[in-house]
Every structure is written in structure tokens, then in C-alpha cells.
Amino acid sequence: MIGTRALLRRLSLCVTWILATIATPVGAVTLSDLYEADQPVLNNARDAAFVEALKTVVIRVSGQRDAPERLGAALNDPRKYVQRFGFTVDNVLQVGFDSVSVDRMLQEAGLPIWGRERxxxxxxxxxxxxxxxxxxxxxxxxxxxxxxxxxxxxxxxxxxxxxxxxxxxxxxxxxxxxxxxxxxxxxxxxxxxxxxxxxxxxxxxxxxxxxxxxxxxxxxxxxxxxxxxAASGSSLGNVLVEVSGIGDLDAYASTLNYLEGMTLVRSVALEQVSGDTMRFKLAVRGDAATLRRAIALDSRLVSQDDQTAPAGERLTFRYRP
The missing domain is CATH 3.40.50 (Rossmann fold)
Structure with missing residues (x-):
């Protein structure tokens, strides 16, 4: 006879297996801590810890492992990019850098910026x-x-x-x-x-x-x-995005909030409404191909374009509730 504990364990494993077999909607993960780092302070060298923390952040934000070498002397004064910081009881620097300042530094060095949607x-x-x-x-x-x-x-x-x-x-x-x-x-x-x-x-x-x-x-x-x-921080272009299947105000708000929240997108303007299809004009960092790949990470907008063809200046999608 199976004991209560063994039975509960079997039930737990069954539930885990069932949950694992249910498909989860595919979606990019939006990271809120790209500009934050925890850096141990070695030999009480706090200035060096700030430099190492900034190196970690520029690699993470640019996506380039050689970013510190390409930035060179720009990393010598890391405190001017600091937004907040503190030290733990075990002497670990916890620092958050200003995203605008870091992005500007990367842009001036010709390095790309990899957005929060990953x-x-x-x-x-x-x-x-x-x-x-x-x-x-x-x-x-x-x-x-x-x-x-x-x-x-x-x-x-x-x-x-x-x-x-x-x-x-x-x-x-x-x-x-x-x-x-x-x-x-x-x-x-x-x-x-x-x-x-x-x-x-x-x-x-x-x-x-x-x-x-x-x-x-x-x-x-x-x-x-x-x-x-990752896209060049200095290259801004306009891309038209048509989204069909927007049947009510909630769908419109969801689509608009999603597009405006993307790191690549600098601005969104509604240009035209035709039935359940809306056309938006987006100012984006990078180009249409980069934008299409970023949107494809999430399942809420389904591409209606030929994925094997180069992306043009207009992209078409269907809203998925």
C-alpha cells in the first residue's frame, strides 16, 4: 500500500509533467536590470570596483565582449555614470548606472545597443x-x-x-x-x-x-x-507597421503599449485606420529587419510577411489576443 508521503510525491511529479507538456506562449523576456551590477570589492579598492562594474554593464548592454577595450579611457571615471550605489556588509558594491549616459557613451564609441527585450x-x-x-x-x-x-x-x-x-x-x-x-x-x-x-x-x-x-x-x-x-545607437529610421485584427479599444491599447515599450522604438504615431487594421509610423533605432526580428521574439504580433524576404520599410502583422 502506498504511503501518504509517497502518494503526494507521485501526484506532484504528475502535475509537474502535465504542466511541462502544456505549451507556453513564446515571449521575449524584458530585463529591468541591464544597467545594474554587483561587484565584489577586492583589497578595499572601491574605485576599481566601480570600473569593473561599468565594464560588466557595457558588455551586457552592447552585447560586445570587447566593449571595454574599445571604450578605453572613457571607463576611467565610472562615477559620472552612476545613478545609485551602496555596499553590502560583505563588501560588495551594488551599483546602478544611468542608462541614458551609458547609451550615449556606447554611441559615441560606435558600439551598438542591445535592448531590454531579450x-x-x-x-x-x-x-x-x-x-x-x-x-x-x-x-x-x-x-x-x-x-x-x-x-x-x-x-x-x-x-x-x-x-x-x-x-x-x-x-x-x-x-x-x-x-x-x-x-x-x-x-x-x-x-x-x-x-x-x-x-x-x-x-x-x-x-x-x-x-x-x-x-x-x-x-x-x-x-x-x-x-x-543589437542596433547602432546613432542610426534612426522610420518604419511603417500595419497591424490587423485590432477589433476593440483594448486591442489597440495593448498594441500601442507594446510597440512604445520596445527599446528599439523611439516614437510611435498612428497614421491610418481601416476596419480592424491600423498603420503606425515608428521611429526606430536600427532598421526594419532588426525591428521585425525583435517583434518575432514575442507571440502577440504574428508576422504576415514573407520571412525569407528582406524586410522593407513596411511590416505587416496580425494582433494575437
Missing amino acids: PATLVLLNVIEPDGYAHWITGDQPNAQKDVLGRAARARGLPLKWPAVDPQGIGESNALEEAERYGANAALLGRVQGGMVRWTLVTVDGASQISGGLDDGVHMAADTFARVF
Whole structure:
């Protein structure tokens, strides 16, 4: 006869499995802490801690790992970019930098800006122990390898998700489908063996691979996404966006708030209404192709354009409630 505790555990596992099999709407993650950093103060060198914190932020915001070298002497006076700061009891600097000032510094150095809307990535990490035992890392278990990946992802501004249960029959061919079930935009497959990790990043644009340490998979993903979504801060253009399926005031407000809230978008103006279709004129950082890719991260506006064709100056979508 099954005891009460064992029965409750079985029920809990069943509920977890059911929830994991229900598809979650895919959506970008909006990060509110891109311009914040926690930096340990070494040897009581507080000025050096401010410099290191600013280096972390410029890499995260630009998406470029060489941003500190390209900024050079501009990083020598980090306090002029500080908005707020404090020190914890264990001597960790917690600092928030002014986003406008940091963006201006990046723009003047010719560096791009990667906005707050970032693709969520499902990590599928399979660990092969020395005795040959293989197991998956899931989201409900504390794990040192998860901690390493989490720190690297925090430094790069890359939102990670973990599977609720052990994936079954997962490979490069169906990893993106698994990611979509968890509401993620990409999948990062890792196979750990003998201290090395073979990483494969799978996105709608294809797959790429690298072998190295635990954090190398995070860097590969962040570098890949930055090339696609980061835009020059100095290039502003106008893009017409037509959205059909806007049948009431709530749909209009939801669409307008979404477009205005995007980091790439500097302004939105309603130009025309025809039935349930509205045409907006957007001033955007970057171009129409970058905007289309950013909107594709979220499922609320479904593209009606040919995804294989270059984006023109007008993009068409359908509103999805």
C-alpha cells in the first residue's frame, strides 16, 4: 500500500509533467536590470570596483565582449555614470548606472545597443559522470553547474530557462520545438563529459556549435543574439507597421503599449485606420529587419510577411489576443 508521503510525491511529479507538456506562449523576456551590477570589492579598492562594474554593464548592454577595450579611457571615471550605489556588509558594491549616459557613451564609441527585450533560451544540459551515468539538469534542483551558467547569463543579460522534467529523445532536430513548449525562443544543448562541454545553440536561423567550458555556451548564445538584435545607437529610421485584427479599444491599447515599450522604438504615431487594421509610423533605432526580428521574439504580433524576404520599410502583422 502506498504511503501518504509517497502518494503526494507521485501526484506532484504528475502535475509537474502535465504542466511541462502544456505549451507556453513564446515571449521575449524584458530585463529591468541591464544597467545594474554587483561587484565584489577586492583589497578595499572601491574605485576599481566601480570600473569593473561599468565594464560588466557595457558588455551586457552592447552585447560586445570587447566593449571595454574599445571604450578605453572613457571607463576611467565610472562615477559620472552612476545613478545609485551602496555596499553590502560583505563588501560588495551594488551599483546602478544611468542608462541614458551609458547609451550615449556606447554611441559615441560606435558600439551598438542591445535592448531590454531579450530572447529566452532553454538550457538542455546532459551530464555524463565518470562512471558513465548520464543525467539531465532540471529547474527544480540546486546544482553547481546551474550556478556557473546563471552567473555567466546574468553578466551577459541572457535569460535562461530550465526544463521541469528530464527531456526525452531531445536532439538538434527537435530542440527548438522543446524550447517553444517552455515559452523560450531558442535552445542551448550541452553535453558535459570529462570536464568539457559540447554546446549546440538552436534558433530559427539554424544551429551553431562550440566546445569548451560551462560558460562558453552562454557566451556563444549572447554573441549570436547580439549580432541579430543589437542596433547602432546613432542610426534612426522610420518604419511603417500595419497591424490587423485590432477589433476593440483594448486591442489597440495593448498594441500601442507594446510597440512604445520596445527599446528599439523611439516614437510611435498612428497614421491610418481601416476596419480592424491600423498603420503606425515608428521611429526606430536600427532598421526594419532588426525591428521585425525583435517583434518575432514575442507571440502577440504574428508576422504576415514573407520571412525569407528582406524586410522593407513596411511590416505587416496580425494582433494575437
